[in-house]
Every structure is written in C-alpha cells, then in structure tokens.
Amino acid sequence: MELHAENENKVIIKPPITSIGIIGWMRENLFSTPFNTILTIIIVSVLWISIIPFVKWALINSSWLPDANCRGTGGACWSIISSNYKIILFGFYPQDILWRPVTAIVMLVSLLFISRNRNFWNAFLGYSWLISLMIMGLLLKGGVFGLEPVDIEKWGGIILTLLLSVFGLTAAYPLGIILALGRQSEMPVIKTFCIFYIELIRGVPLISLLFMSSVVFPLFLPEGVSINGILRAQVAIIMFTAAYIAEVVRGGLQGMNKGQFEAADSIGLNYVQTMRLIILPQALKIVIPPSVSVLISAFKDTSLVVIIGLYDLLKTTQTTLSEPKWMGFSAEAYIFIALIYFVCCFFMSTYSRKLEDELNTDLE
C-alpha cells in the first residue's frame, strides 16, 4: 500500500516519441546514417518503378480465363496456363485418368508432410514409405486391379520430375553410403576405386552423364536389349547423385569420434555390425541437413533431362509454347513453373534449416 502511494508521486519519463514505435523502428533500421538514408531512398524508388508496372502487367491488365484472346491487352496472359495446365503438369498422360497421378502426388505430399515431424520417424514410417512408393508406381503404371496400363514413355511433366528426383534419391542414398564407406575403407583397391568414381563424377557436369545415358548406354547393352530413355536418364541421375551423397556421408563419418569405433571393437562387433548399429545411425543423423541440400539440387537438376528430349515440366511447357496460338507468352509460362520449383525448393530449404537448428546440440 505504502509502495503504491510512493509510486504515484513519481514522474515517469517516457522515452522520446522518436525512439519508440514505428518512427523509432524506422530511424534505427532505415535512416540510421546519411548513407543508409540514401540507400533506403534509392531502394524504395527502384522497387516503386519496377513493382508498379509489374503489378499492372501481372494482375490488372492480365487475362486469366482459358482460351481468352490475349493479344494486344498489354498484360500477362495467364490463359496459357489455364488452357494448358493438363499438358504442362502431366505431359502426355491419358487425360481421362488423371486422377491416378493426382492421387499419387497427393500421397507423396502427405507422406512428406508427415515425415516433417521428427516424432514420427520410426521403422513404421520407413515401411509406409516403401509401400506407398510401390502403390504410387502401380497407380501410375496401371495394368493391375483393372487399371488401364500406361506406358512409361507417356509419363511427363511433374510426374517425371518427381519420379526422377524421388526415385533418384532413394536409390542414390544406399549407393552413396556404400561409396562413402568404401572411400573410408582400409583396403587400397576398394578405396582407390571409390575415390576414382566419386571424383570423376563430381568433376563432370550432369549433362555429360545424361548425354552418356542417351547415346552411350544403348551401346553397352547386348544385342536386342533396350531400355527406355526415362530409365536410362534415371540411371544417370542416380550415378550422379550417389557421388554427391557419398561426399556428404563421408563428412558425417569423419565427424565420428574415434572412441565410437574403439568401443564397438571392444565389445566384439564386426565391421558390418559396427557400421549398422553404432556408426551409421549417428553419422547419418549429422548429415540430414546437407542431404536435404543434395535433394534440392537433385530436384532442380532433373530439369536438365529436357536437353536429351524427355518430357519433364520444362519440356512440356516448351511444347505448349511452340504452338502458334501461345507463341510469345514465354514469360508467363516460365514464371508459372518457376513458381512450382520455387515453392518445392523453398519448403525443403526451410525444413532443412529448421532441422539443422533442432539437431544442433552444441552449447552456445
């Protein structure tokens, strides 16, 4: 009570209005020095002159409805997307059974969504991944349970992009781990072979491997045997990604404490047991964030298959653009697929950063 009375007599001096609230924030963050003030003004004016016309082009003067006549409106022609989204997203997949790829993609996205939460990471999730991948494959391929079979050659657009990146990484990961273990091994022959492979693949651009898949792989096969182009490209992508995974995993293996190996030896575990039970579970945990980065690059790199003529997202877009009706609307089409790529990669990279924070057990 006494305390309260005392307080009433005191004059509370507020901070000056210029250092709190929005004005204070602006003073501190935008106009702290003359130099900063100039920079702020320049940036604001640049944004102003570039964003206004862009908004006018993209939103105000644009046409959205399918089959609208876009020529001469001066705005963006989003009709190219609304008229052709089936071709762009799914390529030449038969249009009356598009529910199958859509279901597969929904399954994939929901699985990814569940896997975001580390509390669900257990053997069950692993098995559900395997089973779901198989179901997705069956859904797309058809030929069983009365589903109409669809030739792999017809898989296109986002299906192909996802197929190449998801299967590419799933197959490349075990291969990468083996290569990394080989590189760390004490057997000179195996070590040399692994180093040679990893450095060779990392030294050349993916495009040279894709060239190889399209023109050299067919020569490797015995007479009469042929593999279709998508699978050949898939093999090239797996070979490529595995080398990068191997380097990532090697980083994790090198980060392991020597005591872990010694402890495993002293309780009598053999090499396979040591790796499977002691080293890899810890090493792979460390390398989850960089693995996500490899996944992001693999996802972006699948776009390169356009060069060897496969109908991925980029190629289907270009096919649409080559129709006389839609010629000249490249900007709209490319912005649309850039948005698809951006959203996917952005989620992955945000997730990898979040994971990095969670897994970071260092004391600050």
Next chain:
Amino acid sequence: MNKVIKNKNSETISFWYDPDKRSLVYQIGAAFLFAFVAWYLVSNTMTNLERQSIATGFGFLNSEAAFEIGESLIEYSAADRYARALFVGFLNTLLVSFIGVILTVILGTFLGIARLSKNWLIKRCAAAYIELFQDIPVLLQLFFWYAFFYEMLPSPKEALTPFKGLFLCNRGLIFGIPQEHPVYKYMVIAVIIAVIVIFFLKKWAKKRQDLTGKPFPVIITSIILLIGFPLLCWVIGGTPTDMSVPILKGFNFKGGLTISPEFAALLLGLVLYTAAFVAEVVRAGIQSVSKGQTEAAMAIGLKPGQVLNLIILPQALRVIIPPLTSQMLNLTKNSSLAVAIGYPDFVSVAGTAINQTGQAIEGVLLIMIVYLIFSLSTSAFMNFYNKKMAIVER
C-alpha cells in the same frame, strides 16, 4: 577341435579370420568383379559398334567438320577440322566462365554484404533475392533470359537505348568500342608489366617493413602504376580517340561490338544464379570472424582500413575461398547448359560432332576430360591454398 587347439598353441589364426588375408580376398574379388563388368560392357560395345559400322578412335578429329559455329574467338569456317571446331567451343566455354566468374564474385560479394546490412530494407531485399534465385533451376533461368532477349525486347529499329551508344534489342546488346589501333595491344602489355612490377614492389615493401618497420604505401602506388603505365602508352601512341559506333543499317546494326542474345542470356542466367550462392558463402565468411577480433584490433590502435585488411579479411577469406572456388567450378560446369539455348560452348560443339559422326563414346569422353581438367586443376589449387593458409597451431 584339433585345429583350434593347434591354432592356440602356435598363435596363428585360421585363414578366414585373419583380417589381412580376408581383406586381400575381398579386394581381389572386387577387382575381378570390376574387370568382369568392364569386359562385359566393352565387348557389348564392340559388337554394337561393328554391327552399326561406326568408326572408333579419335581419327575423326582430323576430318572436315562441315558445320558453322555462330560465335568464335578465333577464325573458323565449316571447312576446318573437328579439332579446330572443338577448340572454338573450348574457348567459348573459357570465355563465358571467365567473365561469369568475375561478375559473379562482384555481385555475390555485394549481395553478401547487403545481406548483413543494418538497413532493414536492404537486408530483406538481399535475402529475398538469394532465396528466389537459389530455388529456381538454372536451366529455367537460362530459358527465361533467352526468351527475354528474343521475345520481350524490341527489334533493332526500336532498340532500347539506356545510354548513348548502347542498344538493347532482340539481336543482343550492341555498344561502341574504340576503333582498332596498335596502341591498345601495347596498353595490354603495359598492364601486365605493371602487375609484375607491383608483385615485386609488394615483396620488397614487406621485407623493408619487417626490417625497418617503415610502411610503404603499396596500394596507392599500385593504383598509380596500373593506371599510369597504360595511360603513358596511350599518350606516346598518339592518343587515338576514334570510336567504332553502332549505326542502324537496314535490319541490323553495323559497327561496334555485338553481344549475342545467346551469350548474354547464358551469362546473365549463370551470374544471377551463382551470385546467390556466393552471397551466402561471403555472408558465412564475414560472420565467422568474431566481433572480439575487431575490438582487439581497434584496442591495439589499428585504423579501420588496417583492421579490415590485416585482421578481418585474412580470417574471413580462409573461410570464404574453399566454398567460393567450388561455386566457381559449379559455374563452369553449369556453362555446359549453353547447349540448351544454342550458344556454341564445348558441350554443344561436341554434341554436334557426336550427331554427325556417330562417335558417341569419343565425344562424351572428350567432354568429360575437358571438365575433369578444369576440376582437377581447381582442386590442385585448393590443396595448395589450404596448405598455405592452414592455421599453424603451436
């Protein structure tokens, strides 16, 4: 039973439980497997090549190429040999990588510093740029810029002129350059001489400072030398000022220097994409130097310039250089995507050669060898640098 006891007594182990022998068996097995797979592929390939009657070996390099190349740094015509065509492609790859690397480092450094700016707006803009350009495939960006040049820019008649003498249209970027004159050749030589002089000057200045403690204004002298030598050359050569200015004639520009849409799109795409990664590298490097270093340097009385030069940069660069070189290498490797937009780089020329001769194995091998040379020389440089820069622990 008997065997086990015997082992115990003579302290030898059975063959299979001796780690050395076992590893030998594994290795021989692996070598055999590898040899078998290699033999299988080679024999299949040989039969296939014979069946399709495709020639083998690098003999095709000496035959006539019979295709034109759009852009070339050296003289080239369709009558030249494949070897020369491939060399033209190689030079084009070098050119785009070299210019790309320089521009990328400049833009990336700016973005990296902007990312750490105290100005909220600049920081956010840089972050948005980095996120946006990292997350879109570089090939898509190349296609976008290619379409930008061919579809969105006007024809030469209505070319945009942001500055006088510079034209931007669907034929590319055209600007005026000084008229050819022998003096310019000597000016280039003068710059090279200046660089050599500066190198020795720096060595001498460091030696003198170590001995006597007297500093020498190396940076200012270097700048004077770098500008002075070529300028002197230019004045002695009679101060030529003639310019070759682009003039619109018919449907295209005559004179000046034309940068083709393919080259411009490739350069723009590669630089904007890689700069986003370089910015992150630079940011991490600057952040890696703890604040205490700056404070300690200021406490012992170094000037702000000295703090940056002697304390911050050497430490930040040690963190920056290794990932930076790998980004530069990435840019070089990504320049192979030129084939998608029709710029005649090495991969593109080799691809044409493969299509014409059918000698796919040799073509792909050549591509791989060229890029391996790039990457092996880069990693050799990196090893050298890491050894030189490694922190000497006491």
